[in-house]
Amino acid sequence: MTEASTYSFRPGSGAGSTVGVALLGMGTVGAEVMRLLEIRADEFAARIGGRLEVRGVAVGDINKPRPGVDPELLTDDAMSLVNRDDIQLVIEVIGGIDYPRELVLAALNSGKSVVTANKALIAAHADELSAAAEASGVDLFFEAAVAAAIPLVGPLRRSLAGDQVNAVMGIVNGTTNFILDAMYSRGAGYEEMLAEATELGYAEADPTADVDGFDAASKAAILASIAFHTRVSSDDVHTEGIRSITTDDIKAAKAADSTIKLLAICERLRDEQGKESVSARVYPALVPLSHPLASVSESFNAVFVEAESAGGLMFYGNGAGGGPTASAVLGDVVAVARNIVLGGRGPGESTYAELPIADFGDIETRYHVDMEVVDRVGVLAEVANAFSEHGVSLKTVRQQGLDNGARLVVITHVAKERDLEETVNRLKSLDAVNSVRSVIRMEG
Amino acid sequence: MTEASTYSFRPGSGAGSTVGVALLGMGTVGAEVMRLLEIRADEFAARIGGRLEVRGVAVGDINKPRPGVDPELLTDDAMSLVNRDDIQLVIEVIGGIDYPRELVLAALNSGKSVVTANKALIAAHADELSAAAEASGVDLFFEAAVAAAIPLVGPLRRSLAGDQVNAVMGIVNGTTNFILDAMYSRGAGYEEMLAEATELGYAEADPTADVDGFDAASKAAILASIAFHTRVSSDDVHTEGIRSITTDDIKAAKAADSTIKLLAICERLRDEQGKESVSARVYPALVPLSHPLASVSESFNAVFVEAESAGGLMFYGNGAGGGPTASAVLGDVVAVARNIVLGGRGPGESTYAELPIADFGDIETRYHVDMEVVDRVGVLAEVANAFSEHGVSLKTVRQQGLDNGARLVVITHVAKERDLEETVNRLKSLDAVNSVRSVIRMEG
Numbered sequence: 062m063t064e065a066s067t068y069s070f071r072p073g074s075g076a077g078s079t080v081g082v083a084l085l086g087m088g089t090v091g092a093e094v095m096r097l098l099e100i101r102a103d104e105f106a107a108r109i110g111g112r113l114e115v116r117g118v119a120v121g122d123i124n125k126p127r128p129g130v131d132p133e134l135l136t137d138d139a140m141s142l143v144n145r146d147d148i149q150l151v152i153e154v155i156g157g158i159d160y161p162r163e164l165v166l167a168a169l170n171s172g173k174s175v176v177t178a179n180k181a182l183i184a185a186h187a188d189e190l191s192a193a194a195e196a197s198g199v200d201l202f203f204e205a206a207v208a209a210a211i212p213l214v215g216p217l218r219r220s221l222a223g224d225q226v227n228a229v230m231g232i233v234n235g236t237t238n239f240i241l242d243a244m245y246s247r248g249a250g251y252e253e254m255l256a257e258a259t260e261l262g263y264a265e266a267d268p269t270a271d272v273d274g275f276d277a278a279s280k281a282a283i284l285a286s287i288a289f290h291t292r293v294s295s296d297d298v299h300t301e302g303i304r305s306i307t308t309d310d311i312k313a314a315k316a317a318d319s320t321i322k323l324l325a326i327c328e329r330l331r332d333e334q335g336k337e338s339v340s341a342r343v344y345p346a347l348v349p350l351s352h353p354l355a356s357v358s359e360s361f362n363a364v365f366v367e368a369e370s371a372g373g374l375m376f377y378g379n380g381a382g383g384g385p386t387a388s389a390v391l392g393d394v395v396a397v398a399r400n401i402v403l404g405g406r407g408p409g410e411s412t413y414a415e416l417p418i419a420d421f422g423d424i425e426t427r428y429h430v431d432m433e434v435v436d437r438v439g440v441l442a443e444v445a446n447a448f449s450e451h452g453v454s455l456k457t458v459r460q461q462g463l464d465n466g467a468r469l470v471v472i473t474h475v476a477k478e479r480d481l482e483e484t485v486n487r488l489k490s491l492d493a494v495n496s497v498r499s500v501i502r503m504e505g
Numbered sequence: 506m507t508e509a510s511t512y513s514f515r516p517g518s519g520a521g522s523t524v525g526v527a528l529l530g531m532g533t534v535g536a537e538v539m540r541l542l543e544i545r546a547d548e549f550a551a552r553i554g555g556r557l558e559v560r561g562v563a564v565g566d567i568n569k570p571r572p573g574v575d576p577e578l579l580t581d582d583a584m585s586l587v588n589r590d591d592i593q594l595v596i597e598v599i600g601g602i603d604y605p606r607e608l609v610l611a612a613l614n615s616g617k618s619v620v621t622a623n624k625a626l627i628a629a630h631a632d633e634l635s636a637a638a639e640a641s642g643v644d645l646f647f648e649a650a651v652a653a654a655i656p657l658v659g660p661l662r663r664s665l666a667g668d669q670v671n672a673v674m675g676i677v678n679g680t681t682n683f684i685l686d687a688m689y690s691r692g693a694g695y696e697e698m699l700a701e702a703t704e705l706g707y708a709e710a711d712p713t714a715d716v717d718g719f720d721a722a723s724k725a726a727i728l729a730s731i732a733f734h735t736r737v738s739s740d741d742v743h744t745e746g747i748r749s750i751t752t753d754d755i756k757a758a759k760a761a762d763s764t765i766k767l768l769a770i771c772e773r774l775r776d777e778q779g780k781e782s783v784s785a786r787v788y789p790a791l792v793p794l795s796h797p798l799a800s801v802s803e804s805f806n807a808v809f810v811e812a813e814s815a816g817g818l819m820f821y822g823n824g825a826g827g828g829p830t831a832s833a834v835l836g837d838v839v840a841v842a843r844n845i846v847l848g849g850r851g852p853g854e855s856t857y858a859e860l861p862i863a864d865f866g867d868i869e870t871r872y873h874v875d876m877e878v879v880d881r882v883g884v885l886a887e888v889a890n891a892f893s894e895h896g897v898s899l900k901t902v903r904q905q906g907l908d909n910g911a912r913l914v915v916i917t918h919v920a921k922e923r924d925l926e927e928t929v930n931r932l933k934s935l936d937a938v939n940s941v942r943s944v945i946r947m948e949g
Binding site: 093097101104105107108204209210211212215216219220221222223224225290368369370371372373374375376377378379384385387388389390391392393394395396399400403404405406408411413414 | 537541545548549551552648653654655656659660663664665666667668669734812813814815816817818819820821822823828829831832833834835836837838839840843844847848849850852855857858
């Protein structure tokens, strides 16, 4: 426990101040943050105008050996650490939602700034947490919550604050990108590549958050909230994962000069009356090989931003891992500590626009529909009719004989999600259609 | 002239404040900034917590018609406008160095924050201007000075403040990229493509700043200063332009599966003793077609950042133009105005590291050396000797008959600039070598 006499913090006192830091969590990211706080201490002091001093580290098991960490700093009582008077800055890298929510709320309510890498927490509770930060006049920063070290939260909140963002689209989950990339380049199946991703440490023992799209959905919610100055929570994000992607789908993608990527898409929509709404969604989609997102391989992340004045921007880099995540956490720590030492706050939450969340049925995109049909005269006309009845026009049709019937692959022009869904229901009801094997959206 | 009664600014007074803005310059960027300040006024007010009010616009000719701008706002006396008490934020988009320097200094010295898009000014006088901003406790922001709307200054200053940047490399001049891209894809000559770039408005009537690399050098100086927390001015940047690039060089690049790009390179160097120095340089270089920078076409910009923890990051987008530049200016305006309304300051200059500028002779890279040699036995050995005598080892050698002698193209392994230069001098002195047609560095 640090002596009270070393507690030299005076708010706004400028150079020479010391900022008391509590680190919550000592996993991969926490340990790396701790290590870098030590070896980069002098640099950070120069950048901040005051020194960072880690005064406590909350862990689950205080008896586990942690090389390089003063055992005196360790505690398993995170809440007491957060509530200590000599702490001004809390770094939360525990993960989970309910417990960190309590800790972060306690910190913010007692006037402490918080830096977190916790996307699930921010996506679920940004409203409550931001209100607490606002009420206390402190910072709540979370650059590491989206795509690790790739600057996205900062650029959207600050660099593009003078612009109007119309769309944010990208690959924000490295695990699924690794799996889809391997399925594409090696022709292997989903289960096999998931096992390999787990073995290599890309996927968790329970891969649900990644492969079912929940991780990407949290990030989409955060990006949409900031980009559109509107509250978007993970519940507002239409989410589909990659479990259902088969080697047949990958082959079909290749036949269409495309690959399959799990995309997070945030879009500002305008209806005929000019009324605006916001869509945030996550699903696997066909991306043409000529599109820059198609060449994002392995566990890399890439995000496109389309803004009214700036035009198209792209951000690319490592979207996960201890080092990149620690880089983002520490960038926020330096910024927040600077505000503590010199006064002032970073841009907080901004949801003044309050745009409604668009109905998923109103989303427009193109579709790749793969069917098994009966091999007889007139089938193509019946199928084409099912599309045109619902106002969905076809761009390409490809038919191929199968042992027992025929395979028909249709690519549509841009159509509304609602119309496509009704079309597929109609197709399934046709005697001429044995099965609709897959429906995959096409983007880019 | 605005009535004194509308002057409602109270520093730190929070929501409801009005920030008085002076706009210096009404060219392409200035006019777009003015237009957007008007149509996005409500959005900006919500993001800032107070309204921006343009209280004066300094122009060269007040009699020129400027649609949409209240003639009462126009003045040709920029200095008097800057000195008005009802101005808190000055936007400088005049260009040039000496005159804007006086205006920006006057603004900073009288406690006004400044947003500028002027790369030449910042690259030449960042030390003096930053000191003035620091002394007055105000902001000096210049995101638009590098690669327009692509967020680079912000990410380097803030997002990566917790990391150690080791290199920044990229294409930061759209005009030269347009010319080189056209020479590559159409096989046309430099003069022809420069004429086309001028006609299309990509190049100025006097293209010196672009084609001789000075514009890129200003940006390299700014990026290196921020990335390495060290004063780097444009005089410190070794600068070579693209005037000497011939169609033969482009052909040779193609033969080496490469293209030629004008690169700005900022690098942290470490000698054997671990002593660090900084290099900033601009020159045309061969870039392998497989490298992402090779596919940056037309007038786009792309910048790679290599940081210790974050790994490699890439930023891509429109690096010039009225809209993208206005986007960057207004992002800074919103941030600065927010600081004026709520108190606090953004990260200012940080040159604590004070790393020395590396001698250009100590730089290491690979080289593509194109020679005309005499066609006789023993020439290759003589040439190879000239390289090995200076410690430069060869990766590939390609010989081809010419009408009168032979052409010899050599690609080296990584070598020091100094050693390569001595090698070339030696080559030129050999009877066996008729001429050294070109020496082009290879990067990426």
